[in-house]
Amino acid sequence: MYHKEIKIVDCTVRDGGLMNKWQFSDDFVKSVYNACVEAGVDYMEIGYKSSETAYSRIENGAWKFCEENDLRRIVGDNPSNTKISTMLDIGRIELDQIKPKKESIIDMMRVACYVHQMDKAIYHAEYCLDKGYEATINLMSVSTVNERDLDEALNDVSKSNVPIFYLVDSFGNMYCEHIETLARKYKNALPGKTIGIHAHNNMQLAFSNTITSIIEGITMLDSTFLGLGRGAGNCPTELLMAFLKNPKYRMLPVLQSIQDHILPLQKQIDWGYHIPYMISGSLNEHPKRAMEWMDSDRKDDFVAFLKNMHDKEILE
Amino acid sequence: MYHKEIKIVDCTVRDGGLMNKWQFSDDFVKSVYNACVEAGVDYMEIGYKSSETAYSRIENGAWKFCEENDLRRIVGDNPSNTKISTMLDIGRIELDQIKPKKESIIDMMRVACYVHQMDKAIYHAEYCLDKGYEATINLMSVSTVNERDLDEALNDVSKSNVPIFYLVDSFGNMYCEHIETLARKYKNALPGKTIGIHAHNNMQLAFSNTITSIIEGITMLDSTFLGLGRGAGNCPTELLMAFLKNPKYRMLPVLQSIQDHILPLQKQIDWGYHIPYMISGSLNEHPKRAMEWMDSDRKDDFVAFLKNMHDKEILE
Numbered sequence: 001m002y003h004k005e006i007k008i009v010d011c012t013v014r015d016g017g018l019m020n021k022w023q024f025s026d027d028f029v030k031s032v033y034n035a036c037v038e039a040g041v042d043y044m045e046i047g048y049k050s051s052e053t054a055y056s057r058i059e060n061g062a063w064k065f066c067e068e069n070d071l072r073r074i075v076g077d078n079p080s081n082t083k084i085s086t087m088l089d090i091g092r093i094e095l096d097q098i099k100p101k102k103e104s105i106i107d108m109m110r111v112a113c114y115v116h117q118m119d120k121a122i123y124h125a126e127y128c129l130d131k132g133y134e135a136t137i138n139l140m141s142v143s144t145v146n147e148r149d150l151d152e153a154l155n156d157v158s159k160s161n162v163p164i165f166y167l168v169d170s171f172g173n174m175y176c177e178h179i180e181t182l183a184r185k186y187k188n189a190l191p192g193k194t195i196g197i198h199a200h201n202n203m204q205l206a207f208s209n210t211i212t213s214i215i216e217g218i219t220m221l222d223s224t225f226l227g228l229g230r231g232a233g234n235c236p237t238e239l240l241m242a243f244l245k246n247p248k249y250r251m252l253p254v255l256q257s258i259q260d261h262i263l264p265l266q267k268q269i270d271w272g273y274h275i276p277y278m279i280s281g282s283l284n285e286h287p288k289r290a291m292e293w294m295d296s297d298r299k300d301d302f303v304a305f306l307k308n309m310h311d312k313e314i315l316e
Numbered sequence: 317m318y319h320k321e322i323k324i325v326d327c328t329v330r331d332g333g334l335m336n337k338w339q340f341s342d343d344f345v346k347s348v349y350n351a352c353v354e355a356g357v358d359y360m361e362i363g364y365k366s367s368e369t370a371y372s373r374i375e376n377g378a379w380k381f382c383e384e385n386d387l388r389r390i391v392g393d394n395p396s397n398t399k400i401s402t403m404l405d406i407g408r409i410e411l412d413q414i415k416p417k418k419e420s421i422i423d424m425m426r427v428a429c430y431v432h433q434m435d436k437a438i439y440h441a442e443y444c445l446d447k448g449y450e451a452t453i454n455l456m457s458v459s460t461v462n463e464r465d466l467d468e469a470l471n472d473v474s475k476s477n478v479p480i481f482y483l484v485d486s487f488g489n490m491y492c493e494h495i496e497t498l499a500r501k502y503k504n505a506l507p508g509k510t511i512g513i514h515a516h517n518n519m520q521l522a523f524s525n526t527i528t529s530i531i532e533g534i535t536m537l538d539s540t541f542l543g544l545g546r547g548a549g550n551c552p553t554e555l556l557m558a559f560l561k562n563p564k565y566r567m568l569p570v571l572q573s574i575q576d577h578i579l580p581l582q583k584q585i586d587w588g589y590h591i592p593y594m595i596s597g598s599l600n601e602h603p604k605r606a607m608e609w610m611d612s613d614r615k616d617d618f619v620a621f622l623k624n625m626h627d628k629e630i631l632e
Contacts, residue, residue: 208524242598282558
């Protein structure tokens with residue numbers, strides 16, 4: 001399945017950091033960066049761009065903030081074809097903290113938002129575009145957005161300068177028919193814009209939903225090494241490369257980084273397919289409660305977790 | 317997605333036993349059986365029906381043979397709506413060892429075969445039908461069968477009395493477009509027959525391939541608790557129930573058995589998504605070499621495993 005427009009956006013450090021507050025060693029982040037470069041990954045999303053007034057520097061590692069000096073400690077002047085991306089959360093960053101692109105090693109700013117924040121998201125993304133960055137809007141939790149609100153948001157985006165818009169399955173609730181429906185809706189509403197996919201693996205569907213997205217003409221593909229990411233994690237980068245068989249990608253550097261750094265982390269952090277994440281995904285709920293359960297001493301009591309959930313009748 | 321014709325065939329003990337030579341405690345097998353009954357599972361495949369001249373009773377547990385006294389120790393007279401299934405491998409059982417149905421607690425015999433064994437498979441399945449059992453043919457490794465041979469096999473099956481035919485992704489190599497193509501081919505070639513799906517999870521696609529199968533009108537769905545099965549394992553029963561939301565199924569008994577028996581086993585046996593299985597799946601190879609690698613002290617050296625594989629250039 002050859003689509004030369006396809007770009008892989010590796011989010012290992014950014015989404016994976018949601019599991020350990022971005023407390024990664026420099027060795028870890030350098031390994032992921034070097035592997036992305038050698039593997040031909042198009043973008044590496046290295047973290048969030050946040051303000052220190054919004055989050056504690058003591059609790060959170062450097063990749064929650066992505067200061068230039070931290071970034072350059074890893075990527076230097078980034079003499080590679082892998083672009084550097086960071087994510088902005090509305091309200092967690094003051095726009096005057098975003099320098100002009102020529103003073104930054106960051107190439108792309110991705111603005112994450114909920115549907116009611118779309119006006120602000122467009123404002124933020126256009127601000128970043130004006131500063132010289134590439135920019136995207138990533139509309140989160142779309143599996144809980146009603147059609148009227150979604151259509152209005154898409155209409156607003158269609159009139160903006162923002163060139164890239166993401167289909168985001170935050171709760172890991174969707175299967176192929178959801179993806180088909182939304183991909184077609186996004187493409188129809190946003191002619192000329194690039195569409196991306198960011199999937200979560202609560203129901204073991206992150207990779208297959210990414211395949212469905214490719215078939216539907218989505219070309220920006222988010223993934224992470226060994227699926228490392230919040231809760232059930234994401235579409236695995238190595239699987240995407242195995243599927244694409246695109247000559248611009250090489251899997252071996254990714255496997256090397258996985259065996260050196262990601263697999264050891266899996267012995268400490270429970271991302272991936274676990275029953276509480278599957279339950280929250282299938283109930284179309286935020287993974288927060290499942291993550292709390294997985295952090296408790298009752299993590300393996302799945303029956304109790306299901307009995308604690310709203311709407312449990314659907315599954316019992 | 318309501319299809320009242322859907323039947324779940326839980327293969328936890330049969331396919332899972334490929335990982336431990338069916339050395340399950342009676343408590344384990346009883347837990348799976350009781351959960352299947354309480355959860356409304358339509359068929360429980362409890363093991364292989366094999367001859368003791370083909371396999372050692374010392375090496376292999378009871379569920380490699382499925383003698384009546386072993387079966388009845390677990391299911392008694394099976395006073396439930398869950399039917400009992402066993403699988404036959406061509407050449408590993410003498411047909412005169414298959415008793416008439418009225419002397420057996422087994423309801424269904426599934427004949428597994430390779431494409432060159434189709435004549436024998438039809439003979440075996442019709443023999444079982446004549447003895448009073450339900451019967452299926454499960455054509456394995458179809459991802460390596462050429463179109464000419466597959467069409468001839470399907471033509472032979474179409475003229476037989478065998479009512480159920482399975483699409484089997486033995487190597488975990490297929491994605492949605494493979495499933496669509498084969499499901500349509502099977503349905504066109506076998507009008508009036510029931511089609512089943514048996515998927516493996518090497519590329520995290522067993523569940524999504526089962527969903528695609530349902531969309532294509534396949535109604536016999538193989539699955540296992542927590543995906544327990546050979547190598548990367550199978551489509552998880554709990555996920556299938558979460559997806560189907562069919563009132564005849566209940567997930568809680570499955571979760572109870574998983575937390576009591578399957579999860580503890582996962583600490584001893586490495587089924588599920590592991591990089592060597594992903595590599596063998598994406599190269600369309602039998603999982604045998606990946607399983608040997610996973611049993612060695614180099615199991616986490618993924619780079620070395622890939623370098624050892626034929627056709628590694630596809631992925632490197």
